[in-house]
Amino acid sequence: MENSKMIEVNHVSMRFNLSKEKHESLKEYLLAAVKGKLQFDEFYALRDVSLEVEKGDFYGLVGLNGSGKSTLLKVIAGVYKPSAGSVTVRGSIAPLIELGAGFDMDLTARENIYLNGTVLGLTPRYISEKFDEIVDFSELRDFLDVPLKNYSSGMVSRIAFAIATITKPDVLIADEILSVGDFLFQEKCEKRMKELMAGGTTVLLVSHSIEQVERMCNKVTWLERGRVRMAGDVRTVCEAYKALDQGTEAGT
Amino acid sequence: MSLLKAYLKDFWRYRYLLYNLISRDFKLKYRRSVLGVVWSVLNPLLMNVVMVAVFSTILDMRSAGIENFSVYLIIGQLLFNFFNEGTSTAMSSVLAAAPLIKKVYIPKYIFPLEKVCFSLVNCVFSFIALVIVMLFTGAPVHLTIPLALYPLLTLFVFTLGVGLCLSAATVFFRDIMHLWGVFITALMYFSAIFYDPVQMGGAAGEILRRFIGFNPLYWYIKGFRMAVLDGQLLDFNTLWVCAACALVALAVGLVVFRSQQDKFILHI
Numbered sequence: 269m270e271n272s273k274m275i276e277v278n279h280v281s282m283r284f285n286l287s288k289e290k291h292e293s294l295k296e297y298l299l300a301a302v303k304g305k306l307q308f309d310e311f312y313a314l315r316d317v318s319l320e321v322e323k324g325d326f327y328g329l330v331g332l333n334g335s336g337k338s339t340l341l342k343v344i345a346g347v348y349k350p351s352a353g354s355v356t357v358r359g360s361i362a363p364l365i366e367l368g369a370g371f372d373m374d375l376t377a378r379e380n381i382y383l384n385g386t387v388l389g390l391t392p393r394y395i396s397e398k399f400d401e402i403v404d405f406s407e408l409r410d411f412l413d414v415p416l417k418n419y420s421s422g423m424v425s426r427i428a429f430a431i432a433t434i435t436k437p438d439v440l441i442a443d444e445i446l447s448v449g450d451f452l453f454q455e456k457c458e459k460r461m462k463e464l465m466a467g468g469t470t471v472l473l474v475s476h477s478i479e480q481v482e483r484m485c486n487k488v489t490w491l492e493r494g495r496v497r498m499a500g501d502v503r504t505v506c507e508a509y510k511a512l513d514q515g516t517e518a519g520t
Numbered sequence: 521m522s523l524l525k526a527y528l529k530d531f532w533r534y535r536y537l538l539y540n541l542i543s544r545d546f547k548l549k550y551r552r553s554v555l556g557v558v559w560s561v562l563n564p565l566l567m568n569v570v571m572v573a574v575f576s577t578i579l580d581m582r583s584a585g586i587e588n589f590s591v592y593l594i595i596g597q598l599l600f601n602f603f604n605e606g607t608s609t610a611m612s613s614v615l616a617a618a619p620l621i622k623k624v625y626i627p628k629y630i631f632p633l634e635k636v637c638f639s640l641v642n643c644v645f646s647f648i649a650l651v652i653v654m655l656f657t658g659a660p661v662h663l664t665i666p667l668a669l670y671p672l673l674t675l676f677v678f679t680l681g682v683g684l685c686l687s688a689a690t691v692f693f694r695d696i697m698h699l700w701g702v703f704i705t706a707l708m709y710f711s712a713i714f715y716d717p718v719q720m721g722g723a724a725g726e727i728l729r730r731f732i733g734f735n736p737l738y739w740y741i742k743g744f745r746m747a748v749l750d751g752q753l754l755d756f757n758t759l760w761v762c763a764a765c766a767l768v769a770l771a772v773g774l775v776v777f778r779s780q781q782d783k784f785i786l787h788i
């Protein structure tokens with residue numbers, strides 16, 4: 269039973285210092301310290317958030333802009349260390365938070381595939397094995413030896429998505445990645461994620477497309493200004509979330 | 521100890537990334553210049569010729585006790601360049617990697633480590649210049665030359681330690697970059713690159729001899745010269761000073777870096 273929880277987020281808070289003047293030089297810092305002005309405007313992007321994702325879940329995360337969704341995913345992926353609380357992830361994790369981490373625009377696509385692959389912790393041997401699969405999926409074989417700076421942004425995302433999903437991770441966390449690319453590629457991405465799920469991958473998805481969440485997810489958490497507003501079954505939460513829309517419309 | 525173990529485990533996992541980052545730097549540095557690697561050799565070589573010309577006209581190096589001034593000088597130059605390049609690039613490495621650090625989890629020490637490794641690669645290439653100068657001046661080839669690896673590797677560890685400290689500090693205070701530039705210029709004059717403090721006369725020599733021992737770089741350069749230029753075994757003092765400075769710098773670097781690394785993301 270214990271092992272079926274793939275992601276556990278326990279009372280996580282994430283605090284940012286929104287200091288208006290960042291003390292980036294020693295002089296400024298010392299002056300501020302002498303004047304006793306060395307306080308920061310604290311801002312909680314997440315406050316006491318808890319959630320559990322079980323094996324096989326297709327978990328959705330919804331909320332308005334700035335509600336902390338991306339921050340939560342980054343905490344789970346280990347990019348941020350939470351200011352309070354703890355996060356446990358069982359198994360390997362493929363973060364599709366911001367695609368193409370480590371891409372160097374001056375290098376060619378071929379070189380970038382290796383660079384980005386190793387950033388994600390893959391071995392060069394594994395990348396070589398899967399190289400053709402990556403290229404075929406992104407459909408960019410003709411552009412392999414072109415520096416990435418000559419690519420369109422959609423083309424860059426295609427490559428990035430292909431690399432990031434080439435492994436069979438235990439957990440896939442995805443932040444609005446399905447909104448990149450043209451509609452054919454979006455369908456392809458959705459199919460890829462379904463395939464991964466069929467292979468036992470647990471997915472945590474952030475999306476602003478509520479009908480996509482309703483179509484794909486089975487559980488949803490709704491974040492509002494860094495707190496969990498509602499969590500549970502996809503139908504109930506999505507209904508309530510959509511009611512928010514009507515509520516504000518009725519209000520105005 | 522467990523700290524070191526955790527670092528080594530991470531290191532093993534991300535060794536390919538380290539390799540790829542180094543080869544990226546390499547490609548970007550050499551792809552666009554026609555002469556490519558040749559610059560790494562030509563640059564110190566030309567520098568050497570100029571400095572030899574200048575100093576030999578001002579001072580009589582042979583009477584100052586330096587037999588082969590060209591070789592003596594270029595060893596100092598190359599090792600100091602390595603330290604300078606390694607620490608300076610390591611210092612801004614974490615800031616430069618901000619786009620990456622904000623997107624995925626990577627052990628952050630990999631960035632200063634990569635820069636110091638890349639500087640070492642450059643340094644090894646530039647040893648071709650040393651070989652050329654040795655051939656040109658007819659310097660004898662001593663059997664002790666392989667011993668030069670010892671000061672080189674300990675210098676690498678020392679540079680890494682300093683680089684770790686600097687890169688962590690720079691995240692919080694950007695102006696350390698400028699201060700370090702000034703400091704390193706001053707340090708250059710106290711590293712016995714173009715003079716030999718032991719042979720130097722006068723009050724200046726007296727003062728130098730007293731204080732230069734506190735400069736770790738002096739010991740690394742001295743050790744390297746003993747092995748390559750003088751054909752001597754490294755003496756006991758050089759051995760332990762090189763190792764001790766390296767280990768202390770690395771330990772301090774790791775502790776400082778580790779205690780600060782989780783805060784980096786909030787400041788870059």
Ligand SMILES: Nc1ncnc2c1ncn2[C@@H]1O[C@H](COP(=O)(O)OP(=O)(O)OP(=O)(O)O)[C@@H](O)[C@H]1O
Nearest residue numbers: 284285286313331332333334335336337338339340
């Ligand atoms: N590095 C940072 N420093 C300071 N504040 C930050 C930082 N990152 C995020 N924030 C703040 O945290 C809050 C939540 O941001 P987050 O990106 O998680 O929102 P989101 O739910 O993903 O929004 P969107 O729907 O627009 O993607 C925002 O108010 C943002 O200003």
Ligand SMILES: [Mg+2]
Nearest residue numbers: 337338339443
């Ligand atoms: Mg977001």
